[in-house]
Amino acid sequence: MTKKLKTAKLRKMLQTAVQLELSTIPPYMVALLSIHPDANREAANLIRGVMMEEMLHLALVANVTNAVGGTPVIDRNRIPSYPLQMNFEGQKFEDRDFPVNLARFSKDNIRTFMKIEEPAALAAPRTKAVGKIDIEGLTIGQFYMNIIALLEELNGEGDLFTGDASRQLIDNYYWGGGAHIIPVSDLDSAKRALDVVIRQGEGAWRQPGVRVLTPEQPLFMGHYYRYAEIYYQRHYTDADDPAKPPTGEPLPVDYKQVYPIKTNPKSSDYKPGTELATLNAEFNARYTEMLQQLEQAISGTPKALYTAIMNGMHTLGPIASQMMCTPIKGDRQRNTGCPTFDWWVGR
DSSP states (O other), X not given: OOHHHHHHHHHHHHHHHHHHHHHHHHHHHHHHHTBOTXXXXXHHHHHHHHHHHHHHHHHHHHHHHHHTTOOXXXXXXXXXXXXXXXXXXXXXXXXXXXXXXXXXXXXXHHHHHHHHTOOHHHHHHHHTTTOOOOSSOSSHHHHHHHHHHHHHHHHTTSOOOOXXXXXXXXXGGOOOSSSOOOOOOSHHHHHHHHHHHHHHHHOOXXXXXXOSXXXXXXXXXXXXXXXXXXXXXXXXXXXXXXXXXXXXXXXXXXXXXXXOBOSSOOGXXXXXXXXXXXXXXXXXXXXXXXXXXXXXXXXXXXXXXXXXXIIIIHHHHHHHHHHHTSBOTTOTTOOBOOOOOOOOTTO
């Protein structure tokens, strides 16, 4: 493969990564907001933390893309719709068949989130029974490792990191979340940026009693393990085997304390003129505006990231929460509303 073709492949993989990170935010957000305000606070905080880190991952991937001369894109043809089937290189993701839904907080939904974030060390043993896997990466973490390998290969051929440095996102435009945006200018900074994505997604302590970090710091857990704590309703301890369920203190979860939102709603589920139709239109208008601001931020106007988050994302929660409290008129299952996360045609 020529250098030109390998560079095109790299940029395509990075664009896929942008869309992958973006696709996890709506289902995590919906599950979080479907929880009653006074219930399941530990679980809600775990979900919220993961969602915030997915925004960080989007920024880090965008920085790598811009550094290698690409242009990350977010538009109406590249935003997710639900139910979502993840595909890499046209193949079913991870040789597994499961939908990603906009759905209420439930044990089944948390299990789906664990499948999304599953570490390679846990997924690999199962693949021996399913035969050949055509996809370039068994898990999200392996997908990013393949990107790093391609970066290393192309960097050895010279003139890879030629992007405009002024397009790099920095912490000044980010609202926090316990980590930092890494500006990317060379192979080392690109690897550090993507390593954050990999570690936060599927990172774990190496084995029982052995920490990745220092003894003074809390046990480091990637997204999979945080969702596993919710699923098994227990906290991990330093003595736990990361290949097994947690055995620590209980983490109380009450799946009844949620709003009965409709799964994967469509705009047609809300009759014109009703409160839910109006709220959904307002949500989609603000969601679309936020996506446009995000694209501006990652494709040349970094300061737009702050606007997208503070004036965009933070306004979506109250609208979504109001929808989730509102019954759908005529719905036989007595479901309440949920945003559809559509691109608003007015934008």
